[in-house]
Amino acid sequence: MKAFRILTAGLAGLMIAASAHAAGGAAHPHEPEEGWPFEGVTGQFDQASLQRGYQVYQEICSSCHSMKLLSYRNLGDPGGPFYDPEYPNPNDNPFVKAIAAQNEILSPTPNDAGDFDFRPATPADTFRSPYPNDNAARAANGGAVPPDLSVIYKARHDGASYVYSLLSGYPDEEVYSERVVAEASDGGTPDDESDDTPAQVQTVIDASKLHIGHGDEHYEGYLIQNPGQYYNPYMPGDTVPQFEGDPRHAPPGGFLAMPPQLIAGRVEYSDGTEATVEQMAHDVAQFLAWAGEPKQTNRKSLGLAVMVYLGILTILLWFSYKRIWRNVEH
């Protein structure tokens, strides 16, 4: 019987462990040193950080990435970046209205003449999308559609830490170098420019200079970065085909079409916080964590109440049970 119990108890455990199979090949995302304030049973979002995160999204990310599932009014929802208790209905929040109005959107309804006009957004409108459709996005980004960021937090394992690690995890400037793979040629006729070919240059990454996360793994060799592709150790993928070195010890990660975006000082925070790469990555990751699941703090606090309730009910039922069965041997 004991073995039966142990085995059956292991069912859930093993299955959960099995289905939470990690995506292979990429470095494990890490959270910022101070951790995430919204995690844990009583965690809450840091409103100032959410506001800065929105600023980073608005000024940097939103030029390529849409957030189709969010409306400007969400910014003023309870728990949101610009929530003001004075305006329980976010549609009335003047700050939210002003933020919405900064964005020109194509009206989803036609005007009297049947045409679609551009107009400033209202809080009820969804976030402005940078491209009218996926084909336009693909065409503008070398064939890769920048993913919608509405639920990216839930669409990646360890969402917030993934975004944070990816954005702040591009290798330092010093590891990149250029390599000439084919010399410039005049095509044999020095005077004829039509048969000239320019020098072919390749960007290579010296793997021995990579410092990935907190690991002290050392890699020897060169990673070749094709044009329009950027190496990131946190990107799921496979570096072996691009690696000049021992294929058994290729660096983790993969290549993505997004170049490094966060450069120190690229945004000027209105609250005076210094815009370091880590700070911006931290803020925008927290903003995306909120956007991906805005009700998560409500969920956890309601969960606490439910747990207390179920605990009380369990105790009461136990006594009821004992009392009813007290005269029956079973």
Added chain:
Amino acid sequence: MSGHESSYTPTNAFTKWLDTRLPLVRFAQDTAINFPTPKNLNYWYTFGGILAVCLVIQIVTGVILAMHYEASVDGAFASVERIMRDVPYGWLLRYIHANGASMFFLAVYLHMFRGLYYGSYKAPREILWILGCVIYLLMMGTAFLGYMLPWGQMSYHGSNVITGLFGAIPLVGESIQTWLMGGPSIGNQTLQRFFALHYLLPFMIAGAVILHVWALHVPGNNNPTGVEVKDVAKDTVPFHPYYTVKDAFAIVIFLIMFAVFVFYAPNVLGHADNYVEANPLVTPAHIVPEWYLLPFYAVLRAITFDLGPIPAKLLGVIFMFAAIAVLFILPWLDTSKVKSMRYRPVAKQFFFGFVAVCLLLGWCGAANPDDAVIPALQGDPKLVVSYTADGQEATSEYKGGNEAYLDAKRFMETLPADANASLSAVPAPTFLFRHFSLILTFCYFGFFVLLFFLGLTEKPKELPESIHKSVLKRHKASASAVPAE
């Protein structure tokens, strides 16, 4: 709905009047209040009640979600997220429904293993067991249909794989597949019909549950001794309040675990990829079904060889369906006259082995079939240089650490440029999940074959005379250990 005599007597004029027209009160009294239930049922017997609660929770939350869900390829994903964001308490209802499916399966597996252990499928309960298998099959269908509705990447490509299974059937397979999808591929029409069926099937489950309970109440409950009730007064207690309170206690304990998932880990049993909207052009790197279907998925993938005229793909499908079908004929496969494995020492050991096989199959189902089961036992990969020499493909292998790499590199430098030399790492041969699933698949079916022969040869322990005697004996044993009151 019960095989025992009714103990209900109407007391007032109205109940007498009603009893001669529609004996609803008598029915309720006989099935849910006075129903004589063996008094030795342990906690493994509470999962029936837990499953009833699961079904009600799924139907209630499901009907509510259907009020907000939009069954179209353009609107499905966004409407699910709208439920999470804008509908009052929508996030709660959706997470209860999504995790409720997992809880339902967890409970049904424990319920089935309990039936297997205590021989609850044996005469006179064969129909009861078969109805249970029908419910299980309907549950799998419902879960599969429901998983498609959020229209995420896993929804889409998972449905693609499962409908593809039907395509493996010879002659009619492709027609069936097209007929299921309503077109050349999974699209809007598929989503709409799957939604309609996902709404229908739970009510068919509810109907099958009524039959299941009916079939239970004719012979009455089995019990851990497997000995039938001999003396109703001594061996049983009325269902209410004895088992209502015991079931309620177990249900609340179960709800605590349920709530931990809903409130603190609502997405841990799902896949992150399903929060990416379906894209027919991009398949996720790692397609796996939900955890509760993993053992069958492992059986499907374990078969990688042709058997005579049967191609591997069809053979895998046959084995997977056989893994479920074998449950239906189990009452006739097991030849032992003794029900409970408590008194079958040999079969009991094999039962535990079978539970382990099912768990391990689940593990294999989640893993990549070409990965090593125990990576630590796998040797270093070897390096292979492939090149062309004199118009012929040639390879050269190197084993060892960094030295091997340097050797391979030096060798490549000696080759002429037109040799097109390339270097790759080839993993050392080892025991892969593919091999492991195949062994486990044979163990799975082997268990049922074994039950047949074991019943003929096994010498069971002595059975207790009655439920009452068995309880008394256990209490005496514990009373001698503990000082008397």
Added chain:
Amino acid sequence: MTDTPAHDHSETIDDDRRNFIHIATGAVAFGGAAMFAWAAIDQWNPAADTKAASALDVDISKIPLGGEIRVLIGGKPFFVRHRTQGEIAAAESVNVATLRDPQTDDERLHAKADGTLNRAILVTSGSCTHLGCVPVGPAQGNTGDFGGWYCPCHGSHYDTSGRIRKGPAPKNLPVPDYNYVSDSVINISL
């Protein structure tokens, strides 16, 4: 302890039913079920996005004199009418005391930002207060006996201030919440 069949214990069970612990357990369980029921009922309320889409800016400068435009806000029809001098005079000259639902014309108008009334523009709900049909008006060529609107379902007549004058409807056409964003734009909200 001796083991006795439970059926002989019916008295004890009846005692048990009155036991405090059972009552407490039942009450707590019922409370929990009620809390869950609350979530299941609250979801019938309008969702946040539905609430957010319940206001609209309307350009009133393009409404022809004597005509009207009809707008939908959250699926509900509203009339915005540009009244002629004659229609305004007719609306103002009525003896309010004789009306079924007494209201002056001024009470049915909202002031502009500077506090003055724009009597030319009348904003009303477009649902007849009888059973919710949409009355016909100037665009359909039928303004009823009192020059305002006529409901074809059951014959209610409204005047040029949208007040009920004849027929089964009990109330005037309600005036929604609206305000002048500028001289030519009004914002109507539910």
